[in-house]
Amino acid sequence: MNMKSRNLIVSLVIILFLLISVLFFFFRVTDNQVIVNKMSGFNEVLPDSERVIVDKGDVQQFTYAVRFADKQQGEVDISAPPFKFTLGKKQYYLWISETYSQGTLMKLPNTGTIYKIDESRVSKLLKILHKKYENNTVIQ
Structure with a gap:
């Protein structure tokens, strides 16, 4: 050689x-877990809505949703989030829609920037949330 x-x-x-x-x-x-809460408004967690997700595959989906979300330009004018989740030491608001197959994240405390989640990840997150909230309607 x-x-x-x-x-x-x-x-x-x-x-x-x-x-x-x-x-x-x-x-x-x-991270080993994700803690999800349903929200009734900004900073208003619904009582008894906390779910701790420890399934490695489910935690992976939340991790990838955050990691691969696309930062959006412009000012933020958005309704109150239906969900808030904690991944590690970081907290996020989550807007997710069954009707429109769209998802949006906001990293706290920075409420001036949003991140779009792609449709395939939204579908996976919706399945996880349905499972954790006993197949109740997650959000329209």
């Missing part, structure tokens, strides 16, 4: 290692 081939193989191994490391970092889930 000549020096050029050896350098190419070493370079490819290093690139592969870096790619795997980046993917692992990007898709890791570090």
